[in-house]
Amino acid sequence: MDLETLEVGYDIPARPGQRVVEVLTPALIIDLDRFERNLGRMRNFIARHGLRLRAHAKTHKSADIALRQIVEGGACGICCQKVSEAEAFVRAGITDILVSNEVRGDARADRLAWLAAKARIIVCVDDIRSVGELSLAAQRHGSTLEVLVEIDCGAHRCGVAPGAAAVDLACAVNEAPALRFEGLQAYQGSLQHIEAPVERRRNAETAAQATRTTVEMLAAAGMECRTVGGAGTGSFAMDAELGVINELQCGSYIFMDAHYDRVKEDGGGKPGGMENALFVMAGVMSTAIPGRPVCDAGLKALAVDSGLPRVDRAEIRYVRATDEHGVLDDPERVLDVGDRLLLVPGHCDPTCNLHDWYVAVRGERVEAIWPVTARGKLF
Numbered sequence: 263m264d265l266e267t268l269e270v271g272y273d274i275p276a277r278p279g280q281r282v283v284e285v286l287t288p289a290l291i292i293d294l295d296r297f298e299r300n301l302g303r304m305r306n307f308i309a310r311h312g313l314r315l316r317a318h319a320k321t322h323k324s325a326d327i328a329l330r331q332i333v334e335g336g337a338c339g340i341c342c343q344k345v346s347e348a349e350a351f352v353r354a355g356i357t358d359i360l361v362s363n364e365v366r367g368d369a370r371a372d373r374l375a376w377l378a379a380k381a382r383i384i385v386c387v388d389d390i391r392s393v394g395e396l397s398l399a400a401q402r403h404g405s406t407l408e409v410l411v412e413i414d415c416g417a418h419r420c421g422v423a424p425g426a427a428a429v430d431l432a433c434a435v436n437e438a439p440a441l442r443f444e445g446l447q448a449y450q451g452s453l454q455h456i457e458a459p460v461e462r463r464r465n466a467e468t469a470a471q472a473t474r475t476t477v478e479m480l481a482a483a484g485m486e487c488r489t490v491g492g493a494g495t496g497s498f499a500m501d502a503e504l505g506v507i508n509e510l511q512c513g514s515y516i517f518m519d520a521h522y523d524r525v526k527e528d529g530g531g532k533p534g535g536m537e538n539a540l541f542v543m544a545g546v547m548s549t550a551i552p553g554r555p556v557c558d559a560g561l562k563a564l565a566v567d568s569g570l571p572r573v574d575r576a577e578i579r580y581v582r583a584t585d586e587h588g589v590l591d592d593p594e595r596v597l598d599v600g601d602r603l604l605l606v607p608g609h610c611d612p613t614c615n616l617h618d619w620y621v622a623v624r625g626e627r628v629e630a631i632w633p634v635t636a637r638g639k640l641f
Contacts, residue, residue, distance in 0.1 A: 276621045280628045283602060287545035288559035290617040290634075291604065292517075294624045296539035298334075300516050303534055305336035308510065311502045314338045316360055316491065318513025320347065321611050323636035324620060325354030327516065332356070339382070341511050345370050346639035352381045354635055360384040360491065362447060362511060364412070364420055368395055370641070375399035375407060375440075384408040384489075386447045388422045393434050393441065400440030409435045410491060412447035413476055415469035419451060424472040429479050436485060445487035446480075448473040449511060454496035455568075457524045466497050470504040477506065496525045496533050519610040521568040541574065541604040542613065543621075544588060546597050555597045557588040559605060564588070565612035574604035 275289040285291070308315045317331040319340040328351060331337040339358030342348050348359050358381065365374050365385050377383055378400065387393055387409055400407045411432045414421030422428050428446070435443045450469040456462040469492075477487050493501035495514040501507045514522060517540035518532065525533055544559035560583045564571050571580050571588075577596065582589040588605075590597065597603075607613040614620075615637055622630040 274619055274631055276628045276631060278628050278630055282543075282623050282626050282628060285543055285621055285623075285628065287543050287602065288557075288563040289543045289621050290614065290619065291541040291543045292620050292622045292632075293539050293541070294622050294629055296537040297516065297622075300518075300536050300539055301330065301335040303536060304512065304515055305334070307498070307502070307534060308336055313502060313507075314509040316341050316509050316511055317516070318342075318362070318494075318511050319351060319356075319636070321513035321516060322614055322620075323347065323350075323634050323639070324614075324632050325351060325356065325635040326630075326632040327620075328354075328356055331516065338509075341513070342636070344639055344641060345373050345377070346641050347636045348377055348383065349373070350636040350639050352377055357381040360386075360410070360511075362386060362449065362491070364388055364392060365396070366392060368399070371395040371399035372402065375403040375405050378405035378407050379403055382408070384410060384444055386410050386412040386420075387431065387435065388412045388414075388420050390431060390434055393431070393438050397438040397441050406440055406442055408442050408444040410445055410447040410489060411435065411443070412449075413472065415448050415472045415492075416450045416465055417452045421447070424476045425479060428476045429483050429485075432480055432485055433483065443485060445489035445491070446473060446476060448476075448490060448492040448507060449494065450492065450497070451494065454494040455521060455525060456496070457526065459526055459528050462497065462525075463500055466500040466504060470501070470506045473506045495522060495536070499527065499534060514610055517610045517614075518606075519568070519613075520570075520572040520606045520608045523572065523606070538574075538606050540607065540610050540614075542571065542607060544603050544605055546590075546599050546601045546603070547587075549595075549597065549599055553592055553595055555590045555592050557590060557603060557605075558586065560584050560587045562586060563613075563616060564605065564607050565609045565616065567612065568609035571605035571607050574606060578603065580605060 544557035
């Protein structure tokens, strides 16, 4: 095999125009028809409710997808979680970014402030020491960082206590040179995956009340919250109804996953009516044990922290994952070596971070190949 063949055939899993059955496995597959319907559903939702969408790009880490979310999907910008992610997206032309996380330490603060001279950068704080770090860095670079005070509205992860503590921190931001207070970060991450709608709504109401009280206290202190950000794929419809958040931060809506299959709305459907649009295509590599075929997608191709993947065929189950292998239950022995399966990952976000490329397909053909732009950007 010559070098030219290697360059065009083995550094990427597929080429545009190829048949889907020719894609090298395991491969990260986007069903473009479903993907575009999800884009449209969210675009229509925010238009109906008069909300902004800041799509969470930590889900996909792809500049191509982020641009489509902005241009076609109505997003005002994106969220990401790390400074290096933000850098990758700015290089790709995204110019309105919230780092929906704390950025701690002088080195990270310095990189973020440098980036704020090139794009609109918003960042979260939950500690007075962070205010000082960010202010000094922004002054060094002659930039301005917009700041959301993050409150703990139920997830018990990051975030200052709602109410008076949040107001005190917002006052410190307001007084710090080169920082501008923008509002609140009120994301309740843990309720996104509460499967029962009644319990999920109860938690959403608790988070909304804590957020509303803090907004009112800030207003009494003379500080306007231009942004009250939060909501995720599992809660955005409830959060919109509760009327406190004005900027949604949904990420998984664009793909969905096997865990979100179990998160139901009051009528029994998936959140927002979204469809599974992301799959890992796997190939059967062994049928040596009858009824227990093995595919080529294991732990290095799929995240299993939220459970094993669901096979997109009701009669087949994925039952065990090791590094390079996925063991299947095939009681009717219908699979043979070379057969292809579409696996719905248990958790889409960390699954995407395991791959270099998306294979975007429409029908039986590959339409595009998109790089996972910010893969491995962890600091």
